[in-house]
Amino acid sequence: MGTDADKAELDREFSDFVAGGWRHWAHTAVLLTRDRDEAEDLVQQVLTRTYAAWPRIRRADAHAYVRRSVVNAYLDGYRRRQRLRFLPTSHHEHLLDEPVPDPGDAAGDRADLRALLATLSARERAVVVLRHFLDQSQAETAEALGLPQGTVAATLSRALAKLRVSATPSSNVGGTAGSTPQELFR
Numbered sequence: 001m002g003t004d005a006d007k008a009e010l011d012r013e014f015s016d017f018v019a020g021g022w023r024h025w026a027h028t029a030v031l032l033t034r035d036r037d038e039a040e041d042l043v044q045q046v047l048t049r050t051y052a053a054w055p056r057i058r059r060a061d062a063h064a065y066v067r068r069s070v071v072n073a074y075l076d077g078y079r080r081r082q083r084l085r086f087l088p089t090s091h092h093e094h095l096l097d098e099p100v101p102d103p104g105d106a107a108g109d110r111a112d113l114r115a116l117l118a119t120l121s122a123r124e125r126a127v128v129v130l131r132h133f134l135d136q137s138q139a140e141t142a143e144a145l146g147l148p149q150g151t152v153a154a155t156l157s158r159a160l161a162k163l164r165v166s167a168t169p170s171s172n173v174g175g176t177a178g179s180t181p182q183e184l185f186r
Helices: 004-033 036-056 059-081 107-117 122-133 138-145 149-166
Strands: none
Touching: 004 036, 004 059, 004 122, 036 059, 059 122, 059 138, 107 122, 107 149, 122 138, 122 149, 138 149
């Protein structure tokens, strides 16, 4: 690394990087964990590890590196706990106070989306968030989760089937019916 000036420049660069991506990573983590405090802890944990590796990280891939790390850290924590810890919908309406801007997004739609995602397993939720919230390809999702592409496709298919059933007008989730992922996540 060299001089103190070099270290100061790396620190400034990392601070700018974090400032530019924090809300996006935190929003992704909230969708995964369903808890704002847990999401912030998860992102902080990932960024601590990222800071330690910052001199070795290719800057062009840095955002993808953090995003993949957030998902992997979430899944690792889930595997350790071996259970999901969700709050009832009415207790976590505040979780997405300042979401990443989303065209056509309304508070009711966010609440419906969170309620729908709560019906999925951790792996299913991770696949749906990566594929449809973060717009990752099947190959990118498979790489991020360390799964074969066929497993990603099967998991996504099961998850979307669950979401379609949960989103029918007769469900408690506000009647956000849709047969395609784009309709489900509008």
